[in-house]
Amino acid sequence: MKTADAPLRSRPPVTDLPAGPTRLLAGWYRSGGRADLHAHLAVHGPLDLPPRPDPRFGQWLADAVHRAGLTGRGGAGFPTARKLAAAAGWRRPLLVVNAMEGEPASAKDRALLSCAPHLVLDGAEATALAIGATELLVCVAAEHRDVAARLRTALAERVGRGLVRVAIDVAQPPGTFVAGEESALVRWVGGGPALPTFRPAKGAPLRVGRRPALVQNAETMAHVGLIARYGPEWFRAEGLPEAPGTTLITLTGALTRPGVHEIALGTPLRAIVALGAPAEVGAVLLGGYGGTWLAAEHLDVAYSPPSLGTLGATVGAGVVGVLPAAACGIAETARLATFLAEESAGQCGPCVHGLPAVAEDLDRLARGVGDRATFDRLRRRLQAVTGRGACGHPDGAARMVKSALSTFATDLAAHLQQRPCAGRGHPPVMPLPRPGWSRP
Amino acid sequence: MSERLRVDPVRCDAFGYCAELLPELVTLDEWGYPILDGAPVPAGLVELARLAVRQCPRRALFLEQVPDPAPPRAMRRPRAPRVTTARHAGPTRR
Numbered sequence: 199m200k201t202a203d204a205p206l207r208s209r210p211p212v213t214d215l216p217a218g219p220t221r222l223l224a225g226w227y228r229s230g231g232r233a234d235l236h237a238h239l240a241v242h243g244p245l246d247l248p249p250r251p252d253p254r255f256g257q258w259l260a261d262a263v264h265r266a267g268l269t270g271r272g273g274a275g276f277p278t279a280r281k282l283a284a285a286a287g288w289r290r291p292l293l294v295v296n297a298m299e300g301e302p303a304s305a306k307d308r309a310l311l312s313c314a315p316h317l318v319l320d321g322a323e324a325t326a327l328a329i330g331a332t333e334l335l336v337c338v339a340a341e342h343r344d345v346a347a348r349l350r351t352a353l354a355e356r357v358g359r360g361l362v363r364v365a366i367d368v369a370q371p372p373g374t375f376v377a378g379e380e381s382a383l384v385r386w387v388g389g390g391p392a393l394p395t396f397r398p399a400k401g402a403p404l405r406v407g408r409r410p411a412l413v414q415n416a417e418t419m420a421h422v423g424l425i426a427r428y429g430p431e432w433f434r435a436e437g438l439p440e441a442p443g444t445t446l447i448t449l450t451g452a453l454t455r456p457g458v459h460e461i462a463l464g465t466p467l468r469a470i471v472a473l474g475a476p477a478e479v480g481a482v483l484l485g486g487y488g489g490t491w492l493a494a495e496h497l498d499v500a501y502s503p504p505s506l507g508t509l510g511a512t513v514g515a516g517v518v519g520v521l522p523a524a525a526c527g528i529a530e531t532a533r534l535a536t537f538l539a540e541e542s543a544g545q546c547g548p549c550v551h552g553l554p555a556v557a558e559d560l561d562r563l564a565r566g567v568g569d570r571a572t573f574d575r576l577r578r579r580l581q582a583v584t585g586r587g588a589c590g591h592p593d594g595a596a597r598m599v600k601s602a603l604s605t606f607a608t609d610l611a612a613h614l615q616q617r618p619c620a621g622r623g624h625p626p627v628m629p630l631p632r633p634g635w636s637r638p
Numbered sequence: 639m640s641e642r643l644r645v646d647p648v649r650c651d652a653f654g655y656c657a658e659l660l661p662e663l664v665t666l667d668e669w670g671y672p673i674l675d676g677a678p679v680p681a682g683l684v685e686l687a688r689l690a691v692r693q694c695p696r697r698a699l700f701l702e703q704v705p706d707p708a709p710p711r712a713m714r715r716p717r718a719p720r721v722t723t724a725r726h727a728g729p730t731r732r
Contacts, residue, residue, distance in 0.1 A: 546647035551669040
């Protein structure tokens, strides 16, 4: 049954607030298709926004987002309200919505933009008006032309209904792994290459020309769109007090049903993995390819930044990659490390030379031709690349490999004695963007 | 206010002059890129550190001002680090 023909509502009455952990994807579950403007308004009602940038609205929104406890959904998990507050004093700022999703295993921002583009645009417009931006740019990776086309259709619908208060444009930077890093993205928007920038002082705003740019992840914007409608108490009704709200995750790896899901923060990891109907789970890769491996014995942990933090893991960009017990974690990690080395921006020596060296050591270990000296050299190299790039790319790669060394200690011990491990000959599990990447 | 050495990893091309001039503060990784420990430069090495900054062929090395560790009773708020780039500390300024 479709609800697209339901009469348009004004602000929903308090008793009629959407309940349950399905918020961002509510329209999708109702209709099974892209929410056009009519369907979007039927589900969520119109959003009251000031006609032009307004500092009082900015204060109100920053306060609402602060009380909601929303954190960025792009990977770093920084409190969104702090970014809004910092941007409030900027002159002629620009808002950049980051839907680059350079992480090959992640599909959640694309899924969200495909099925609920108006929710992202609502939040982006609210954020722009709050920080005093009259322009906003949504960045979608070049190869995702279909997503950009749907977004342009959505923009045209808003123009047709006279709902546009801010100049909105869609841009398509190259879809490399590092292009979605915020300094690379802003550099590209300013006419440069999509490569990270060295920032001596981390607090200083990124700039396009002289204009400061605020970069926000697409999913984060959609949450802001809902908080602006329903308020912070509603947002906190799902999730945990210390990690409120819902989040999108991409389930990938050895699953019968991979896909994008919306879950309440704090859901047990085991229940999340079960959504994908896996075979016997060996380990889970959390966050993304610069994330953390977690052994199956930790599956009862709550999926929230504080709980995962106690195990040294983060939610990152929401990737939950399942490795079957039958596969070799060291071989899989070698494959991912080779990919990450290849995706280096090629700017910083420790990353340019260090990541291929790390990948090679791992590959030797995986093939059973590495010994204790290889292992010790790998540990040294992981230390040597950490914290030594302009961006976090080498740090992420090192974090993932380090977590593999402890998570797959049993496999590693077998490899170090030049014995084949139980997962020998298992086909590659985690998805990589190019066909040539199916094998290390 | 003390200073610490930092390197712009994008500019650095592993010439290694900094490690030759300042082995006390700079070691090189296996690929020849400097590893800096981020500690304040001891007073006795500040002049050498300035020389290393000036001598860097890629102008990748720079000194950054860092607030001194607050004395136990002081309630001053730490200030954000201020940055001096190689360009500002050029050969004309001693």
